[in-house]
Amino acid sequence: MNADDAVPEPHDVPEPHDVDDAVGDRTDGDADVDDSSVPLLAVDDLKTAFRTERGTVRAVDGVTFNLERGHTLGVVGESGSGKTVLSRSIMGLLPTHNIVRSGSVRFEGVEMTGLKASELRQFWGPQMAMVFQDPMTSLNPVLRIGKQITESLRTHLDVSRSYADETAVNLLRSVGIPEPERRMKEYPHQLSGGMRQRVTIAVALACGPKLLFADEPTTALDVTVQAQILDLLDEQQRERYMAMILVTHDLGVVAGRADEIAVMYAGRVVERAPTRTLFSELRMPYTEALVRSIPRLANRSHTRLPRDRRTTTRPRLASSRMSVRAAVRLRTGPLPRGGATASDRRCAGSRVPLLVSGRYARRGRRAGAQPSRGRYGRRGGLNGRERDSAPPQRRRATPARRESRCRVSRRAVGTHRARRVRCEPRRARGRDARARG
Amino acid sequence: MRYVVRKTLYLIPVLIAVSFFTFLLLDLLPGGPEVAILGASASEENRAEVREELNLDRPLPVRYVEWVGNAATGDLGNSFITKQAVTSQIGERLGNTMFLLIYAQFLALAVGIPLGILAAQRPGGWTDRLASGSAFAFLAVPSFVLAYVLSYLFGYQLEWFPTLFKADARLWSLFLPAVSLAAAEAAVYLRILRSDMVSTLQEDYIAMAKAKGLSRSRILMRHAFRPSTFTLVTIAGLNMARLIGGAFVIERIFSINGIGRLAIDSVLKRDYLVVQGVVLVVAVGYVLFNLAIDILYAYLDPRIRHARALA
Numbered sequence: 001m002n003a004d005d006a007v008p009e010p011h012d013v014p015e016p017h018d019v020d021d022a023v024g025d026r027t028d029g030d031a032d033v034d035d036s037s038v039p040l041l042a043v044d045d046l047k048t049a050f051r052t053e054r055g056t057v058r059a060v061d062g063v064t065f066n067l068e069r070g071h072t073l074g075v076v077g078e079s080g081s082g083k084t085v086l087s088r089s090i091m092g093l094l095p096t097h098n099i100v101r102s103g104s105v106r107f108e109g110v111e112m113t114g115l116k117a118s119e120l121r122q123f124w125g126p127q128m129a130m131v132f133q134d135p136m137t138s139l140n141p142v143l144r145i146g147k148q149i150t151e152s153l154r155t156h157l158d159v160s161r162s163y164a165d166e167t168a169v170n171l172l173r174s175v176g177i178p179e180p181e182r183r184m185k186e187y188p189h190q191l192s193g194g195m196r197q198r199v200t201i202a203v204a205l206a207c208g209p210k211l212l213f214a215d216e217p218t219t220a221l222d223v224t225v226q227a228q229i230l231d232l233l234d235e236q237q238r239e240r241y242m243a244m245i246l247v248t249h250d251l252g253v254v255a256g257r258a259d260e261i262a263v264m265y266a267g268r269v270v271e272r273a274p275t276r277t278l279f280s281e282l283r284m285p286y287t288e289a290l291v292r293s294i295p296r297l298a299n300r301s302h303t304r305l306p307r308d309r310r311t312t313t314r315p316r317l318a319s320s321r322m323s324v325r326a327a328v329r330l331r332t333g334p335l336p337r338g339g340a341t342a343s344d345r346r347c348a349g350s351r352v353p354l355l356v357s358g359r360y361a362r363r364g365r366r367a368g369a370q371p372s373r374g375r376y377g378r379r380g381g382l383n384g385r386e387r388d389s390a391p392p393q394r395r396r397a398t399p400a401r402r403e404s405r406c407r408v409s410r411r412a413v414g415t416h417r418a419r420r421v422r423c424e425p426r427r428a429r430g431r432d433a434r435a436r437g
Numbered sequence: 438m439r440y441v442v443r444k445t446l447y448l449i450p451v452l453i454a455v456s457f458f459t460f461l462l463l464d465l466l467p468g469g470p471e472v473a474i475l476g477a478s479a480s481e482e483n484r485a486e487v488r489e490e491l492n493l494d495r496p497l498p499v500r501y502v503e504w505v506g507n508a509a510t511g512d513l514g515n516s517f518i519t520k521q522a523v524t525s526q527i528g529e530r531l532g533n534t535m536f537l538l539i540y541a542q543f544l545a546l547a548v549g550i551p552l553g554i555l556a557a558q559r560p561g562g563w564t565d566r567l568a569s570g571s572a573f574a575f576l577a578v579p580s581f582v583l584a585y586v587l588s589y590l591f592g593y594q595l596e597w598f599p600t601l602f603k604a605d606a607r608l609w610s611l612f613l614p615a616v617s618l619a620a621a622e623a624a625v626y627l628r629i630l631r632s633d634m635v636s637t638l639q640e641d642y643i644a645m646a647k648a649k650g651l652s653r654s655r656i657l658m659r660h661a662f663r664p665s666t667f668t669l670v671t672i673a674g675l676n677m678a679r680l681i682g683g684a685f686v687i688e689r690i691f692s693i694n695g696i697g698r699l700a701i702d703s704v705l706k707r708d709y710l711v712v713q714g715v716v717l718v719v720a721v722g723y724v725l726f727n728l729a730i731d732i733l734y735a736y737l738d739p740r741i742r743h744a745r746a747l748a
Contacts, residue, residue: 117653121652133641138642152651155655156650187739189739207650
């Protein structure tokens with residue numbers, strides 16, 4: 001998509017792009033936007049932060065990319081990495097209070113960030129639309145399906161009721177709903193999950209948007225239905241020459257469908273590359289970890305995913321198993337730069353945010369490593385580290401240890417220099433050990 | 438439609454139970470009607486005579502069936518004391534009480550709903566704090582206290598409204614009583630609608646409606662309001678009981694010729710049949726009102742409609 005992405009050499013990292021700046025200059029003050037050299041969507045250093053009681057959480061932290069008409073960008077990342085907030089922030093759907101948003105979002109050269117709510121509404125529907133994650137909750141339970149499709153038509157396109165109804169029936173048919181006339185009069189609860197997601201796609205497509213956000217459109221669905229929905233999105237996208245931002249936590253979903261993939265972690269795009277390049281040359285250890293966490297069809301059933309602590313447990317620790325306080329601290333803390341190992345150096349420029357490693361933090365301390373290295377440098381590296389360093393003396397993972405919880409020590413949080421994370425085994429461990437011993 | 442029929446059929450056992458307990462309640466009270474009529478000093482023979490005259494000597498189930506049978510045809514017997522037909526006594530007054538109740542309910546909803554929506558728009562904002570704060574204040578004031586305050590201020594001092602009931606100007610003269618009853622109800626409605634609305638506005642389908650580019654007012658009214666009213670409607674139905682209780686007191690304060698006053702007077706005079714009739718009418722009315730609420734509920738939420746139809 002982007003000119004410089006053709007050269008995969010330094011994998012794209014979310015530093016401000018010169019290319020984008022150039023685009024920015026060109027679009028100054030042109031209202032007739034049908035200039036084909038202007039990308040459909042240009043996001044430049046977009047930041048979105050939530051003000052919370054415990055500090056500012058940077059959910060999206062300096063994201064830059066361009067998206068051309070008809071192309072698909074896959075945004076991949078774990079829960080809490082900021083994928084959803086990114087898509088909502090681009091669209092301008094987030095509430096205004098307690099949110100700090102900066103950077104620029106240009107849609108066909110029109111700057112969207114400063115627009116009033118009423119002006120933004122003109123974009124929502126005919127220009128850009130969104131398919132939400134959970135079709136069970138994203139349709140209004142008390143309104144008929146027909147109504148939910150036609151109302152955006154009636155709002156934006158100023159068409160008669162009968163024309164809107166006709167259009168809605170055609171839409172339903174095109175998204176693969178049998179007996180569309182009958183379904184029009186039904187309520188969401190009368191449809192299955194897959195059907196509902198088809199309906200939400202029809203709702204999103206109603207006004208013929210140029211850009212479609214698909215926010216984990218298949219996460220809430222049955223596996224057998226997932227492929228159908230993705231194919232449907234694909235097909236509609238090609239038919240309409242629509243750009244799409246496909247947000248997912250599953251690399252498998254975007255692998256065959258996106259032109260380009262952006263991997264997000266902690267609000268940043270840590271790696272971005274054309275799909276083929278991304279998979280053929282895994283650069284970023286975090287991406288590698290994500291790739292490795294895709295279950296393989298060739299494996300026997302009940303095969304466990306490779307248990308790599310730093311790839312499987314660490315991201316989770318950083319996002320969901322830590323207390324809010326700790327997570328906020330981490331997100332707001334200074335970002336790591338540089339590092340000791342080869343993989344760390346590779347990622348040095350990408351400013352990988354803090355990841356928490358109980359074991360490494362502990363080991364580092366014991367080994368008398370310098371605190372700054374031990375905490376930031378090592379943590380920055382993720383699983384790349386494993387290959388580069390001598391295999392650490394692994395202790396056998398006892399069940400108790402597996403359950404050990406990571407906590408930010410209160411004392412450490414208080415001090416400036418340390419956002420030290422300590423791994424504290426459950427209380428029960430001692431007892432277990434004794435019982436076993 | 439089937440849902441309505443089913444709901445109505447469910448009513449039959451409820452009504453039987455209600456009427457039976459109404460009947461039993463008075464039968465179990467010590468000192469039967471004969472004492473009320475003849476006085477405590479009457480001889481045992483006289484009492485037995487009166488009991489026979491009133492058919493009280495027959496077994497309870499027989500009397501109950503007879504009473505219900507008569508009640509179904511609109512005959513609740515004659516008062517022991519005034520010798521007037523109970524149905525006509527109630528009929529005269531029922532209109533006034535109904536008027537007051539509906540008036541109060543209407544005012545409460547008319548105030549509670551818009552304020553609830555307004556407060557929900559920005560939880561924690563100044564409208565929310567003001568509305569929720571004053572709601573608490575009104576909740577804390579008993580209706581009869583408010584009735585006296587209003588009656589003094591607007592009736593006596595300012596003379597905007599009459600302090601006593603006038604049968605020929607009901608809308609006007611019942612305004613203060615209705616407001617006294619409605620204040621606490623409005624506060625309840627406001628708080629319920631507010632909290633439901635706040636959570637509805639967090640729903641995905643609201644975000645979806647927003648992403649469709651609908652206007653704010655359309656999202657609020659078409660998408661958020663109806664799913665937020667389920668609890669409100671249920672509570673409005675249950676609140677009728679509270680309103681009736683409140684009306685008994687308010688009717689005395691404004692000397693409204695309603696059922697509540699009739700009930701209190703009859704209790705004091707031990708006019709059993711009248712009390713029985715009033716309780717029956719109120720209970721049946723309450724049950725019917727809640728049937729209406731159930732039907733409204735199904736209208737509001739299609740999921741209920743279909744779930745029940747399938748069951």
